[in-house]
Amino acid sequence: MVWRPKRTLGVLTGLFILAVLVGMGALLFEGATRQPWGLGLYLTMLAWAPLGGALYLWGRWYYELLTLRYYLDRNTLIIVCGTHRHIIPLPSIYQAQKGYHLDEVQGLSWPGYIHGQALWAGKPLHVQASEPPQRQILLLTKESAYGISPSDPEGFLRELARHQALGAIRQLAPHTEPAPWLALPLWKDRTFWGTALGALIVNAALLGLLALHPEESHPPGSWLSLVRSPFFFPLAGAAVWGVNTLLGGLCYLRDRLAAYLLTGSSLVLEGLLWLATWQALRG
DSSP states (O other), X not given: OEEOOOOHHHHHHHHHHHHHHHHHHHHHHHHHHTSOXXXXXXXXXXXXXXXXXHHHXXXXXXXXXXXXXXXXXXXXXXXXXXXXXXXXXXXXXXXXEEOOOOSOOEEEEETTEEEEEEEETTEEEEEEESSOGGGSEEEEOSSOEEEEOOSOHHHHHHHHHHHHHHOOSSOOOOEEEEOGGGGSGGGGOHHHHHHHHHHHHHHHHHHHHHHTOTTTTOXXXXXXXXXXXXXXXXXHHHHHHHHHHHHHHHHTTTOHHHHHHHHHHHHHHHHHHHHHHHHHHHO
């Protein structure tokens, strides 16, 4: 049986946070359109980086809230939250109670959604809920504790007791399953992402070099004049970086060396573009 939490407050709060982030983006855009090309405009453009990171985190957490649900059968309780499934064997749950007191959760918390960890009676407590601890259900196992918030806690506790009385058909170990695409080795490859990130940072620094010389690197007025402008170098570098990173990610599983060559070539190209830009600014 599937048990879902109450999401209304969390959804509305998430939309309010999104509105604030979009408003900040609109202010940055308006400020950028009013500034002449130079160091000030460049710093305004860099402010989009943390804003983009905040939007990514908001999207990730909002997706977790929208997908949060609890599957309960004779064998397990499965907590589905975003891209992960937490499997808890029912025989391992020796106590279930409604409501508990908790001072602080390390992780995400906004009105209507709590996702994080804490300590409860010396055990790690994992909270995936849309209600405060006083209205959650606390589940205790030998190794861990879990805080959840099905919309009908009394009904959930009755169903849990019924399944435990019937007994499990299969014996499972508690574990967490990520989405299949998250298990790909690509996401943990420091060489691939290190070279890709290095090339991106060098490209951003190249644009900063142009910002330090606004008179010599004034933005072109047309696409035709762009080819003869110093602005062509960072734009070309960004385009090549995007294509190489995408192709490298696509071919990573079949040919890891080719993926490294693609991201590495982006880094080498950025160095060459630095030399070309410096030469163009000098004369």
